[in-house]
Amino acid sequence: MTDAGLRHGRASLGLSFGVQGVAFALLVTRIPAIQDQYGISDGLLPVFLAAVPILAGAGSVATEKVVARVRPSVVLRWAQPLVLLALLGVGAGRELWHVAVALGVFGLAVGALDASMNMLGVSLQRAYGRSIMTGFHAAFSLGGIAGASLAWAGARWELSLLASYLPVVAVLLPAALVGSRWYTEGKGVAGKRAEGTQVGAGGGAGGGSGSAGGTLSFKLLLPLCLIMTFAYIGDSTVSNWSAKYLQDVLGSSEQLATVPYNVYMVTTLLGRAVGDLGVRRFGAVAVVRGGSLLAAGGFAVVAVAPGAWVGMLGFTMLGFGLCVIVPQTFAAAGRMFPGDSDAAVARLNIFNYVGFLVGSPLVGALGDAWSYRGAMLVPMVLVLATLVYARAFGPEPARYGGGHERPRTADVG
Numbered sequence: 001m002t003d004a005g006l007r008h009g010r011a012s013l014g015l016s017f018g019v020q021g022v023a024f025a026l027l028v029t030r031i032p033a034i035q036d037q038y039g040i041s042d043g044l045l046p047v048f049l050a051a052v053p054i055l056a057g058a059g060s061v062a063t064e065k066v067v068a069r070v071r072p073s074v075v076l077r078w079a080q081p082l083v084l085l086a087l088l089g090v091g092a093g094r095e096l097w098h099v100a101v102a103l104g105v106f107g108l109a110v111g112a113l114d115a116s117m118n119m120l121g122v123s124l125q126r127a128y129g130r131s132i133m134t135g136f137h138a139a140f141s142l143g144g145i146a147g148a149s150l151a152w153a154g155a156r157w158e159l160s161l162l163a164s165y166l167p168v169v170a171v172l173l174p175a176a177l178v179g180s181r182w183y184t185e186g187k188g189v190a191g192k193r194a195e196g197t198q199v200g201a202g203g204g205a206g207g208g209s210g211s212a213g214g215t216l217s218f219k220l221l222l223p224l225c226l227i228m229t230f231a232y233i234g235d236s237t238v239s240n241w242s243a244k245y246l247q248d249v250l251g252s253s254e255q256l257a258t259v260p261y262n263v264y265m266v267t268t269l270l271g272r273a274v275g276d277l278g279v280r281r282f283g284a285v286a287v288v289r290g291g292s293l294l295a296a297g298g299f300a301v302v303a304v305a306p307g308a309w310v311g312m313l314g315f316t317m318l319g320f321g322l323c324v325i326v327p328q329t330f331a332a333a334g335r336m337f338p339g340d341s342d343a344a345v346a347r348l349n350i351f352n353y354v355g356f357l358v359g360s361p362l363v364g365a366l367g368d369a370w371s372y373r374g375a376m377l378v379p380m381v382l383v384l385a386t387l388v389y390a391r392a393f394g395p396e397p398a399r400y401g402g403g404h405e406r407p408r409t410a411d412v413g
Contacts, residue, residue, distance in 0.1 A: 009184030021143020053353035059111020064346035073183035076116035091161035122334035134275030141269035223389035232355025252308035267319025295321030299380035
């Protein structure tokens, strides 16, 4: 693989992460409008919302099986347009079964999309020989900010869902299809896959995975699965409860209550934009430990905040702290199982949705039964548990690329 090919692959994958950020934000930020358009009752809404991550988990499981026969780039090339078309279907329908089908397709396609994107990200990071994974997730955060801004504009001008979604899909769908021409994987993957050798996304044939011997071991992967779950419990706490917490617990105005999540998104973007530099300078273990401590401190500040502005400081700390954990968890799975990293990423990706499903109901139940201040201490403790498993993020030079030398592409842009 030439340096130019790697750069093009990196840019096209960054575009895919950004497009996915836009699509996801356009869906989740217009949930009230979706509920109104289809007449979904408050009792039925949680069923629809839970179905999406459950089906996404199923899509991730299916992707693990599919990439044993075809490249992750092929899955991504077809999954991303399907996500965008499903989003359009959510906006275009009128009957309840229309939105049920559209959200079902969206969930399955998102699972395949998330898994295949991160497989390619791990592959490219291995080919580069240095940390670039956090930058892809920064592109997702940037897309999320853009999508949330577009959703705000649609709501502000009282546009229908179809009128909001159609122009965005009309632009992003051809862009994603054109960009997919340059998807690429790490050196040697395509050839080994064609020969039938079990290969991870990033090159190197199936050996050199420590005690796992190149074969995926769920026991070894479990610490990373827990970390992924804990990170998304923290993330879903912010996305689902920050506005209510600021308004009901800290006494802010309704307008001010909308600010913490926007601040969280911006700080997540900023943290991820510089996260790879931190990993290159200090190592993944130090960065993840620092992020975990900062995130736990953010939850502690939120829990004891005397007023809204101190609460927003806590949510700001959360954005900077949590943002590095997820991309580095995917990267660590790739290092841990260099001979089977596609399967490792697909299985790890499932726990993204587990955390999303658990986080919001957990905080809500604790808040109702105890107090919302006390409920904030639970994700704090879970994030701190990451410190116990931080060694899983350590570099393993002997296993890098399945026991071979690193590709000399570290100077690629």
